[in-house]
């Protein structure tokens with residue numbers, strides 16, 4: 001019988017291929033050859049215009065251009081398809097999840113525990129980020145020349161982010177943030193994909209359903225469950241193109257990330273990656289070890305073997321929302337029961353972003369080092385507070401948190417133009433932080449299932465409808 005290659009292996013292969021092609025393009029093509037095919041400067045290749053030079057471009061150049069445009073198209077198609085599912089799946093699965101928890105008290109208990117784990121892990125990430133950055137001082141490793149260059153290269157983009165952030169920042173005082181959770185018009189929230197409001201709507205409806213007599217509520221709950229299954233089938237279909245799409249997403253990013261930027265910011269990148277890796281490879285496994293019983297331990301290998309497809313997708317898509325449906329499948333496969341998966345993961349994709357919180361704190365301290373701003377204990381407390389708020393307020397889409405970075409920077413009086421320094425590396429680090437964001441949600445779901453004594457034993461995990469294997 002022919003053995004099918006598991007999905008995550010296919011994704012790893014295409015990821016590696018994408019990295020290889022990206023590196024080759026990055027090394028082989030000079031700035032001139034990029035502009036000769038109408039790709040302006042490398043970093044801004046997406047904003048390409050059909051230039052006269054295109055007509056003169058040689059065969060190889062036309063080939064590369066086709067590859068880039070093809071990648072761009074495929075990557076966008078894949079992300080659009082996954083994002084298209086995000087709102088309905090959060091709505092239907094959370095209504096079904098909250099309703100099937102059975103009674104409001106149980107909902108409150110599980111909700112309380114979930115929020116507590118979210119908060120503890122987010123604070124841990126931030127404190128770790130601050131500690132690492134203060135100890136290693138990446139700010140000291142960037143030369144004045146690189147700093148000037150980066151400021152000049154990314155000034156415009158930084159100004160755009162700062163302006164967008166300024167508008168959002170106004171709505172992000174703690175009070176306003178809480179007010180923002182309650183939708184004035186739930187249908188508008190659905191239409192504009194205001195995830196946190198969709199979450200509020202779904203929990204309110206799910207909780208209210210538990211108060212209705214079961215014979216009345218059952219029809220709605222079943223409809224929501226069925227719709228979640230329908231969405232899952234769509235996800236499984238979309239995921240068939242994952243290996244191709246992952247290649248398409250990664251190759252252009254690597255091809256267009258300036259090696260000089262990476263060299264200039266090497267230590268800073270290393271600090272962010274070390275912090276994120278510590279969360280994923282140490283904090284999560286330790287928390288899971290402690291939370292699960294000896295006869296049903298969620299070991300490192302058990303967790304990451306089950307989570308591989310979701311973690312790889314998070315890395316390639318840089319989007320918690322796009323990863324949510326696959327994350328839900330993986331969590332079920334780890335043995336978390338349906339109602340807990342449907343409740344914890346959509347909530348987590350919206351509110352729980354440990355990687356983002358860590359990133360915010362590292363950037364804040366790093367930029368403070370640049371501007372020679374001494375951070376008092378009060379400043380550091382401000383970073384903890386604002387980075388937590390920002391991680392809750394960021395949407396689960398690529399680059400979401402960079403816009404809100406201004407909130408954290410303003411709280412410690414670091415000039416927002418400083419964002420220019422880190423922008424060149426943002427996309428690659430976004431991929432890494434999204435892995436930590438989504439892993440944290442699945443970890444929480446497992447911990448909740450274990451605390452409710454409902455985690456299925458290892459090997460007893462159910463295979464999902466249309467499983468990706």
Ligand code: ASP
Pocket residue numbers: 318319320321353355356394395396397398399400401402430433434437
């Ligand atoms: N891309 C991240 C996510 O989707 C959010 C961010 O930090 O920009 O989880």
